Amino acid sequence: MKQAARSGCPINLTLEMLGDRWSLIVIRDLMFGNRRHYRELLKRSEEGIASNILADRLKRLEAAGLVSRRDDRSHKQKAIYSLTEGSIALVPLLAHMGGWGVRHTTASRELSVRAEILEEGGPPLWAAFMEELRHLHLGAPAPRESVFSRLQAAYEAAMAAPRE
Amino acid sequence: MKQAARSGCPINLTLEMLGDRWSLIVIRDLMFGNRRHYRELLKRSEEGIASNILADRLKRLEAAGLVSRRDDRSHKQKAIYSLTEGSIALVPLLAHMGGWGVRHTTASRELSVRAEILEEGGPPLWAAFMEELRHLHLGAPAPRESVFSRLQAAYEAAMAAPRE
Numbered sequence: 001m002k003q004a005a006r007s008g009c010p011i012n013l014t015l016e017m018l019g020d021r022w023s024l025i026v027i028r029d030l031m032f033g034n035r036r037h038y039r040e041l042l043k044r045s046e047e048g049i050a051s052n053i054l055a056d057r058l059k060r061l062e063a064a065g066l067v068s069r070r071d072d073r074s075h076k077q078k079a080i081y082s083l084t085e086g087s088i089a090l091v092p093l094l095a096h097m098g099g100w101g102v103r104h105t106t107a108s109r110e111l112s113v114r115a116e117i118l119e120e121g122g123p124p125l126w127a128a129f130m131e132e133l134r135h136l137h138l139g140a141p142a143p144r145e146s147v148f149s150r151l152q153a154a155y156e157a158a159m160a161a162p163r164e
Numbered sequence: 165m166k167q168a169a170r171s172g173c174p175i176n177l178t179l180e181m182l183g184d185r186w187s188l189i190v191i192r193d194l195m196f197g198n199r200r201h202y203r204e205l206l207k208r209s210e211e212g213i214a215s216n217i218l219a220d221r222l223k224r225l226e227a228a229g230l231v232s233r234r235d236d237r238s239h240k241q242k243a244i245y246s247l248t249e250g251s252i253a254l255v256p257l258l259a260h261m262g263g264w265g266v267r268h269t270t271a272s273r274e275l276s277v278r279a280e281i282l283e284e285g286g287p288p289l290w291a292a293f294m295e296e297l298r299h300l301h302l303g304a305p306a307p308r309e310s311v312f313s314r315l316q317a318a319y320e321a322a323m324a325a326p327r328e
Contacts, residue, residue, distance in 0.1 A: 006212065007272075008274070009265075009272075010262045010266045010269060010275065010276055011189075011261050014261045014262075014268075015189070017268070018185075021184070098174045101174025101178035103253070104250050
């Protein structure tokens with residue numbers, strides 16, 4: 001994180017700031033899974049992230065200002081991780097990444113339903129989801145409608161549906 | 165590339181397919197710089213990509229169907245690299261990545277002008293740029309207007325402008 005940037009190109013700097021793919025996987029789990037504790041991020045990882053990689057990426061993301069960490073008042077031993085304005089602004093990028101993945105990779109049906117809803121919803125839905133993330137992560141007022149619940153319900157319905 | 169995917173999530177599979185940040189840097193240079201030969205991609209790299217990394221990423225991208233390679237009839241010894249439908253479909257993702265980078269990293273002014281034009285243009289400009297990339301890389305008919313020239317002219321004007 002502290003080494004000099006390889007170029008001033010905004011695409012390069014974005015990739016340098018995100019570090020590697022595990023960083024975006026951690027942001028994805030904070031964002032779409034609302035996994036806010038280290039143990040949840042570790043134990044519920046679909047990709048089986050290793051504990052040392054998770055710890056390192058959380059530190060890097062915190063140093064880059066994309067994740068914030070504070071003590072959880074309800075659990076003395078636990079820290080709670082939150083997204084920041086910077087990482088909440090990644091919603092459109094992740095929406096595009098999910099949409100591309102649905103079309104160009106062998107993504108599973110259950111794990112594609114949220115990506116499809118987000119892509120179809122386009123910029124208005126992304127803005128509503130970002131507003132909700134500001135509520136969940138930054139303490140902003142709750143929006144009237146929950147995009148998170150809608151995505152979650154679609155995901156759970158797909159998980160519960162019989163396999164084809 | 166050949167190892168089993170860590171999960172069926174479309175975001176994860178996109179990140180797995182792209183491999184690491186150097187893969188997207190190579191796609192960026194093919195896309196926005198129209199650098200089609202190995203030597204150009206190596207020598208003109210803003211980030212100073214190493215020759216072994218460039219060779220490896222071109223091979224991986226070819227295996228993933230995101231880059232195609234053929235002999236250049238005008239240079240017997242040379243191969244020419246092209247984008248595919250799959251990588252041309254990354255235009256909106258790279259446009260969002262560039263836009264995010266302009267706002268959230270210390271991107272240089274000269275290297276930000278193209279990202280700003282692309283972001284402001286939105287989906288209609290991305291579609292026009294993708295049509296032109298299909299012409300440049302896949303032999304489709306030339307579009308009436310060149311987005312590539314417009315981006316390139318803005319970049320060159322920014323490079324020629326006196327530093328503030």
